[in-house]
Amino acid sequence: MAILVSTTVNGDHVEFACEPNETLLDALRDRVGLTGAKEGCGTGDCGACSVTVDGRLVCSCLVLAAEAEGREVETVEGMADGAELHPLQKKFLEHAALQCGICTPGFLVAAKALLDKNPDPTEEEIRFGLAGNLCRCTGYDKIVRAVQDAAKEMRGA
């Protein structure tokens, strides 16, 4: 029996019917049509499916779609303000902080969640804050630098 879910995704009211065992990731990708969140593992180990639910960073592969009922879900597709990229998105591009880019949506969502809580993180805090997101291309160097630079810009420093 499908479950009818009424929720908010990136500020838009969204309704969909899902299976009881369906993940939020699958619902976002297959029912809402937002494929920015990726399935890298399906077991919460890689962070490629990172989204926030009511401001809390989660792996959407570990959340049931039905749990989104009445919540506010934010994905990478909601980060930019129209044509204006979020500072993190801009800095990821400027610092060449992505190569293949498959992990990038997850990193951006996780980095935004980190900076929302801690606008002035140390390098160590960034590294531990992003330790739930796997990147196999960059060695993380340019990602950390991009987050540092974005944090600086967002603080107006």
Add this chain to the structure above:
Amino acid sequence: MPLDASYTGQSFKSVGTRPLRPDGIDKVTGRAKYGADFNMPGQLVGKILRSPHAHAKIKKIDTSKAEKLAGVKAVLTAADLPDLTEGDSGMFDMLDNCMARTKVLYDGHAVAAVAAVDAATAKQALKLIKVEYEILPHVTDVDEAVKPKAPLVNSKCFTEGVEPKPSKPSNIAKVTEFGHGDVDAGFKDADIVIERNFKTEQSHQGYIEPHACVASVSPDGTGELWVCTQGHFIYRNHCAQLLGMDISKLRVTSSEIGGGFGGKTHIWAEPVALALSRKANRPVKLVMTRDEVFRASGPTSATSIDVKIGVKKDGTITAATSELRFASGPYLSIWAELGAMTSFACYDLKNVRTRGYEVLVNRPKSAAYRAPSAPAAAFAVESVVDEIAQKLGMDPVAFRIKNAAKQGTKSSYGPVYGPIGIGPTLEAAKNHPHMSAPLGPNQGRGMACGFWFNFGGQTCTDINVGIDGTVTLTVGTIDVGGARASLALCVAEELGIPYSQVKAVVADTGTLGHNDMTDGSRGTFSSSMAGIFAARNTIQVLKERAAKMWEIPVADVTWEAGHAKAVGSKYGNLAPLSLKEIAAAAPNTGGPVAGHSEIVADGAGVSFATHICDVEVDPETGRSQIVRYTVIQDAGKAVHPAYVEGQFQGGAAQGIGWALNEEYIYGKDGRLQNPGFLDYRIPVCSDLPMIDTQILEIPNPNHPYGVRGVGETSIVPPLAAIANAMSNAFGVRLTHVPMSPPRVLKALEAKA
């Protein structure tokens, strides 16, 4: 001379700058479409049933119950695929790996597949397929597999490359040998000889994007395949050939690729998806789970390597040998051969011999992984080189500089080197501040060198000029990490126009000629060369059009800084015509302006790197932490330095993961015990420090801009650099990778 590849020595306006990549916005906003992000109308979900056994005969497969399940549209076994038993063994192996025909050869080997209306139905159908196995003895360890009484992976495997041909089958599929001089005499001349055995465990490329494709085959024999791949033309050829389709009737479109590192140069499930679609007469989407990616795609070889080096007291190497046993999975491959070729490539040796043994084991088919085979070989060789330097009391950098290969050296694998970067990277390491920085408690510093050949290969590009003067560069090499930006920079440079005026795109197989894969660090090297040639051909057309507009002979037109100019003073009043102006007039001067090139890009310059690493080891737990890391590598010419640095850093990080943590762990039952990112742990952000890079530019004489491939070499030195750092810190020599906490602790305890 439009097709002259020689180095021009020119100064650059665009090449060497760091503009934003053309695919960047899509990738930071979630719009970019990867393998699993694409759907076709009416598509089914494909799923594969895999063997739980390491080695077993398939006695019977009963698919009747699965076929009857509502929503199941096709069930497939090897019986539905062409029987290539009597044909080319390489093609047979490729198809057998996609779907086992008579035996399953490793845990995870595909035995059947279904296409159903949704994932739940497909999963349920897999459970209804009954496979009757006769379990056979298995072998997963490379050293066990070469023993005379080891279970045979393939009873028809008689060692190739030895005379006379063996009378009995074995798990050694092939032996290859390289070298020159007289190693026995060389060892007699030596004052010190050191011989050691090393082991490296199997690691996976670990791309974050699992294999994914959508296949659609029509009753008229035409087909479409959307797939994440490093080589869509090769995927097309292989899939069509294996399934008996016409190559040109299968159109393959490459998605954005979420990492490959060699693992997406091989086909895995794509022929299965196509065959399911053909049988069901509907499009089929097939996406591997992470468990499937680990069990049935990818990994590099586990190895066992003997290295012996003899040296004079003055530090001159007199002889060197290596014997390399590389686990190949259940099919013949070339990984030991590449290990044998790369072993001593950094050094100028009078007497050298290397021998590679391709060893069959009951593990997944070994696949290319970034500079395939070189990291394991370098781990063994660079460890012994370091030990010899210690024994001689020589600085390890100075010892390597003394023996380093240089221009004119006959390499250990045959060719004579042109201008190369091993000496310069070592000199740069010697002078790098990292080398003299103070170390903290429980820290050690190590260094090591690495080599990779770099490939060229078949390459085809198109340039099309729009009527507004913007330029589309169409390439057929997959962009794995920013290549579109680099290729657009080269074409902008050659045409003399701004980077912003050029848009690079990757074509599908229906709209461009054949291109080899993005492998062997060839993407930017070969496609930039082809792009430069296509630009030169475009310039020729632009000059002809300008001549027409001016009504003067084309011989009197030159091309400078993006403009046609009339030569000399006889046309004194003619203002130069910009590319934009010529493009606008194109409809009336002969139609579309375009330039093409089809080449075999020869002359890929070899690549060398030197890495420096500081490691801190917790003596109580054996846990290691990299505290500082420096990569110094020759790029020939760094077209987009930010992405060159990224290649250096990413390769180093993969090498560090392999050195310290990553390994396939098999149980006695021959089953893989850690097929997930929790138990197969790749480095996370908090595991690594910043990775410093130094780009050297020793121009490749065989590329107009001096470009060399840069993608692979950086994974080669880390294993040895870290082992050497541990040796310097604690006086223990780790000979088994990964140097995980239990192995380090054991070594520390053995010394105490």
